[in-house]
Amino acid sequence: MRVLNKVTSLCAVLGAAWTLALPQTAEACGGTACDGGIPNSMPVNQDGENVLFVLNQNEVEVHIQISIDPDTNAQKFAWLIPIQEVPEFEVGSQPLFDALLQSSVPVYQLNQTFEQCGEDGISGGLSSGSNGDPGAGTDAGGSTSGADTDGGEDPVLLKTVAGAFEIVVLEGANIDPIKTWLLDNDFQWIEGSDEVLQQYLDEGQKIVALKLASGADEGDVHPIVLRYPSNENCFPLRLTRFASVENMDIRVFLLGNARAAPSNYRHVLVNPLKIDWLNFAANYKEVITKAVDELQADGLAFVTEYAGPSAVLQQFSFNVFNPSWNEAVFVGLEPQSVIDTLNNQGLTSCWEPGFCFYNHPLIEGILADFLPPPDGVAPEEFYGNLAAYVDQIDLMLWGDGSGFSTALNDRIIAPGVHAQELIDSYEYLTRMYTVISPNEMIADPIFHINPDLGDVDSFRPATEYNLCDGNSVVTLPDTREIFVPNGAPWPDFIGEMWWAEEIQQVALKGKPMHLVNNTAAINKKIEEWNLAHGWPRFPDDAPTTSASDSDTDTGTGSDGPDSATSGGQDDASGCGCRSEGSGGAGVLALAGLGLLAARRRRR
Known part of the structure; x- marks a missing residue:
């Protein structure tokens, strides 16, 4: 029988997945581009651990998504959470997590435009299309009584239930009585975690243990909400390494009145040239993994996948609550x-x-x-x-x-x-993401509001301009152009070039401090590559390849682009296809289908 365990450490609170956990994936719909309606968008895969912090002053409210592999014995599920204070417990909302995931998922789109070919020479044209949108009841009772641990001091502070979960809060100076009590009362224990749990006890933290109530199964599992007084929103990882796998996905959502950022972790802007735009960012996780591992980030870093109005949740919140519900x-x-x-x-x-x-x-x-x-x-x-x-x-x-x-x-x-x-x-939603391995889980990231940071768009549309000779030019969301030879995959001309465009440290206010800024060097590589392939055709008219050397983290604003891929754009609506003249759209669409078919075969 396979046993599923979850061990989580919370200096504020967070769930850590065991390898047998089966995360839920929410995917937003793709869209159609300028090539006559062929689907041309891809949302980022959203497997991983998900947690929501509600950023209240002097109070921590954290929602933790819990998933259990249906092929395991759900009654063997257990969870340990070091925590600062004895919290209130509530049942959380899975539809809320679904709305968070769907509304803010990064979506990569590649629109198609086609050069007008014929005796009249080169004149641009635009074909039409459309985009797809990426797509407190606590059944609780308290008790301060527990099992006697070999005649020693009773470690139990509280016993309660919340929905499908039985919960106990324990404290003590030594982990051994707590471990004994849990084992005696049919809670799971993870071998090797004693030392780290003792460190949390030495820091004055308590231990929360959860397990499914008798008779409950995976169909009863729901998110859990913890609320307690604190001004520190901390995502603990030190204990998580005992339950983690290599390159584990961690995704943090934060609701507040402005954008949030990590305090003691770095913030990374990914080099957008590392993204495979021809295949709609199919290598997204690999890029993020390597970007957060760059020097100065050292594996302790996050990227921002979305930062902006929480109103994006509304269109996906139809299952969160319905006023017609009446028990x-x-x-x-x-x-x-x-x-x-x-x-x-x-x-x-x-x-x-x-x-x-x-x-x-x-x-x-x-x-x-x-x-x-x-x-x-x-x-x-x-x-x-x-x-x-x-x-x-x-x-x-x-x-x-x-x-x-x-x-x-x-x-x-x-x-x-x-x-x-x-x-x-709460008017503002921030979504951050990292990929981290057990050996990197040496510090618990803390998050804060910085009102001086700008928005980050989750919609990343690029445009592929198909030339008459079979080559093409891809214009990234930040307006930089990349020449793509006929029949070739996304260029690897950058070789061992940087995975991160910027590595930042974000303070409580003000613009981020640049620890690493590779923008100028990346732009030089782009220019060299394009000129070597004869692009632009008329160098004197070449558009600049320089992304804004911004000091702020913005996706739409005057200070320049920023996103998980440095791919924000002022106007992400419509096809975003460029036009070079007044060529007939209908003719271009027909002429371009053959080029598009050739492009797709080569991929």
Whole structure:
């Protein structure tokens, strides 16, 4: 039997995944470019560990996404969290994490334009197309009693529950009594973690342990929210290395009134020439991995994937909370009317036998607890036609519906209300990402607000201008042009050139301090490469290749581009295709399809 464990260290709070954890992936839709509607966008893969900090003054509120491999024994799941204070615990909202991931995912798009070819010589043209958009109920009770650990001091400060989780908070000067208590009470322990946990105890921290309640399974798993007084938003990694794998993805979301940045980690702007724009950034993780490992970043660095208005969440928040949700109507309701009522509230879409869609990830688990299908009947068949099985409904489990009503409120409605309040109350969202290995997890990153930082766009559109001779020129979002020879992949002319364009240290206010700035050297390489391939055709008219030598981290602003790939753009709407004259768009679109087909074959 494979066992899934999660050990997490929180100097503020964070979950660390074990290798058996199966992260959830949210992908936004791609778009169509200027080549007649062929999909031409790719969102970045979003596997990894995800955590949300709500940046309140003098209070830490952290939401931690928890995923369990369905092929493991969910009852063996356990989690340890060093933490500064005894927190309040609440059920978190998985739809909130879905909205965070979908609304801010970096999306790389390559639009197509085509040179007008013929006797009239060279005149530019623009074909048309469209873009796709990348796409507090706590069931808790406290207790200060615990098992006697060999007659020694009782380490238990609090016992409580939150949704599907049993939770205990322990403290002590020595890790041994805590370890003994946890093992005696069926919590998992990770061999080798004793020394690091002792370090957290020496720093005055307490230990929170979570496990799934008896009878719960992976279908009941939900994010967890912790809230406690502190002014330090810290993402601890020291203990995580015992549960980590090489090149582990860590993604941090921060809701506040301005952009956030790491305090004790570096901030990196990726060299956009390392991104494979012809294949829509298929090498994205490799680029980030190497950029944060550059000298001066040394593996302890983040990139910013999005920074801007939290309003982007609204279009993806339809499952976060719906005002039609109402738990009270289920008290006293006949069980055969439950699905019709859930359909009316938008929580399910079960309209006929064999078809049942659950519009919230926890609703199926709650139904299974209080209105389970009869033996041998598939859930979709049962919930799609309750009237046909009315004589087989377990009336003892359903009772008067009050248990179902309470679970619905605690696990779906109250978390949804709070999640929607966060979306409505905090005007700014920051999304940061890093790839880190166990040997690099030597410090716990801390995050802060810096009101002087600019926005970073998650939409990164480039344009490929297909020339009559089969070559092409790709204009990056920061306006720099790269010549691409006919039939060739994305140029590797840069050789061992820098993976990071800039490495910065970000203070509590003001512009970032540049520890490394490779912009001038990168621009020189671009110029040498282009001129060696005869681009531009008329050097005197060549556009500048210099990206702004900015002191701020901006994606849209007057100080220059910045993003995870230095690929921000002032106007990311529409196709963004360039035009060189008044050539006919329809003719260009037809002439260009052959060139596009040739380009795609070579990739």
